[in-house]
Amino acid sequence: MTTHNGLTEEQIRAMDGTSAPVPQPDAEPELIPEQPVAELISLGQSLLEQGETFAMSLMRPWNAYxxxxxxxxxxxxxxxxxxxxxxxxxxxxxxxxxxxWRMRILxxxxxxxxxxxxxxLLWMAVMIMREVTWPSRSYLLGIIAxxxxxxxxxxxxxxLIRSKFLRMAVRYGAWIYVTLEILGITSEAASILDSAAIELGELRLSLLLVVQALVIMGVLIALARFIxxxxxxxxQSNEDxxxxxxxxxxxxxxxxxxxxxxxxxxxxxxIDLTGLAVLSGAIGVGLGFGxxxxxxxLVSGVIILLDKSIKPGDVISLGETFGWINxxxxxxxxxVTRDGKEYLIPNEDLITNQVVxxxxxxxxVRLDIYFGTAYxxxxxxxxxxxxxxxxGVDRVLAFKPPVCHIVGFGDSSVDYILRFWIRDPTGGLTNIRGNVYLALWDAFQEHDISIPFPQREVKVMGGEMPKALD
Structure with a gap:
């Protein structure tokens, strides 16, 4: 700026021994906390004006039609x-x-x-109106379509998203986004969501970031689930x-x-995951103890799957539990046991305990039953x-024929063991044993084979019988 006598203000200050204050290069700019609020108010006013304009446009006859x-x-x-x-x-x-899959689509x-x-119907009406009248008179109907x-x-x-909560969150989020995109106010809405944020160190977490994370995570998880x-x-269908x-x-x-x-x-x-490495490590240590x-x-389950000791469909016995792996x-x-009960056995028990x-x-499977006959x-x-x-009993294998052996001479009977084979233990063990016992009973009754029971003889050695006490 030049004065009336041709001298600038800087030259006058230099002659007087004074100079303008020189700004410090390291001085931090003064923060204005009201600035985000002012921007938010400005965006709100802009959206309000657009809403008023849109509402006024609806009052036109063709828009109402x-x-x-x-x-x-x-x-x-x-x-x-x-x-x-x-x-x-x-x-x-x-x-x-x-x-x-085709029925589900239907x-x-x-x-x-x-x-x-x-x-x-909307698109049919739009195409018809664009042919018979001006495009402006079907503009609003095109937006609705x-x-x-x-x-x-x-x-x-x-x-495709299985979780009901995640499906609804992604659905409503996508509805809002496509609505804003079609109406042309995406940037204003994004600015409002981005202004609502909190800062945690170097991490800035805004509402816009949360919405984007929910939508992207929902889509990716649905895609991962489909794959x-x-x-x-x-x-599962590969038999090899x-x-x-x-x-x-x-x-x-x-x-x-x-x-x-x-x-x-x-x-x-x-979101930068490197900043969460220390925190996740500390949480991991705490979770490891708890x-x-x-x-x-989890580790036992992986071991069971790797060594193939137990697989779905196997019939096992663990303590008092007898059933097949579902x-x-x-x-x-x-x-699942024969009586319909379903036991949830921890994988660790299948590793550390004795499992049949x-x-x-x-x-x-070979089964043994014991019986005795008279001498x-x-x-x-x-x-x-x-x-x-x-x-002659069903489920008893013919190509592995039964065998019968004498195992001892008891006090009242000759003791035998009968061994036979089956190949469907899931069908039950007690019932097949009962059927074999019943077949033995019928055969012995038909051929007069007696099944003895303990008998005792009492012999009095000399002297008279003791008299009964009054």
């Missing part, structure tokens, strides 16, 4: 749903040979017939892989895919009758 057309088309879609829904349901009931489509009809189509696609896409489900079905290895491969794939989905989701929203049994069961989980094994696996290497009966005939009786 388009809203009325949309309401009428929704009513027509409802009527079509009432008329065509039951016949379509009846037709679906006749598709018995179709795969399950069920989802049947549940959404009303919005499907509404979207189809685009919104309805996007919402319907979001509903179909989120059906693992498809892969698991193919692995043992049942235990199928379970192990499926578990590894689930952990891998879900872990990758979580990592990619966290990185996609810009969850020793859980970790032990499923092998990460923490426990499900054992009746079908470890094959399904053949007056010919043991050769008894053995022959016992073998014939056992051979």
């Amino acid at each position: 388009q809203i009325g057309i949309a309401i009428g088309l929704w009513a027509l879609a409802h009527i079509l749903r009432q008329l065509l829904g039951p016949p379509i349901r009846t037709w679906m009931g006749t598709r018995e040979g179709w795969p399950k 069920v989802v489509v049947h549940q959404r017939l009303r919005p499907i009809f509404f979207v189809a 685009t919104l309805a189509t996007a919402w319907l696609l979001v509903v179909f896409a989120t059906r 693992t489900t498809t892969t698991s079905q193919r692995i 892989i043992s049942p235990s290895m199928r379970v192990l491969i499926v578990k590894v794939l689930q952990i891998a895919f879900y872990g990758i989905a979580f990592y990619i989701g966290i990185k996609a929203v810009g 969850l020793q049994k859980v970790v032990s069961n 499923t092998l989980g990460a923490r426990y094994a499900s054992v 696996n009746w079908s470890h290497s094959n399904d053949f 007056s009966d010919d043991p050769h005939v008894v053995r022959k009758l016992a073998i014939e009786a056992a051979s």
Whole structure:
């Protein structure tokens, strides 16, 4: 700036011995805490003005007509749903040979017939109005059709998410996003969500970041679930892989895919995981002491799957529990008994305790029953009758014929053991033993073979019988 005599203010200050204060290069700029609030108020006012403009535009005659057309088309879609829904349901009931995935798609489509009809009618009305009148008179109806189509696609896409809470969170989040995108106010809404944030050290956590994380994580987890489900079905149907290895491969794939989905989701929203390394290490140490049994069961489950000592379908005995392995989980094994009870046995017990696996290497099981006959009966005939009786019982294997041996001479009977083989221990052991005993009884009754019971003889050696006391 130049004064009236041609000298600048800086030259005058230099002549007077004064100078303007020089700003310090290291001085921190003064923070204005009201700035985020002012930006938020400004964005709110902008959105309010846009809302007022949109509301005023609805008062125009053609816009009101388009809203009325949309309401009428929704009513027509409802009527079509009432008329065509039951016949379509009846037709679906006749598709018995179709795969399950195709039937599930049909069920989802049947549940959404009303919005499907509404979207189809909207686009038909838009195309007709664009042909017979000006494009501006179908502009609002086109926006409604685009919104309805996007919402319907979001509903179909989120059906892949199994968790109800996560599915609803992703669905509503996607609905809000596509609505803002179609209306053209995404940047303003993003600025409002981003302004609502908290800072934890170098980490800035905003509401926008949380919403993005939920949507991305939901999509990635749904994709991981779809891949693992498809892969698991193919692995389970592969007969070249043992049942235990199928379970192990499926578990590894689930952990891998879900872990990758979580990592990619966290990185996609810009969260740095290196800052959480120390905290996660400390939490891991604490969980290691508190969850020793859980970790032990997890490791035991992996060992069981690797060494193939127990696999789904095996018949085992553990203490008082006798049944077959229904499923092998990460923490426990499900054992179903003959009386319908399902025991959840921790994997650690299957490793540390003595387990009888009746079908470890094959399904053949040998059973023994003991009986005795009188000394007056010919043991050769008894053995022959016992073998014939056992051979005539169902479930007793013919190519592994029963055998009968004398095992001792008791006080009242000649003792025998009868051994026979079965190959379906899941069918029960007590019932087959009972059937063999019943066949022995019938055979012995037919051939007059007696089954003795203990008998005692009392002999008085000399003297008179003692008189009874009064």
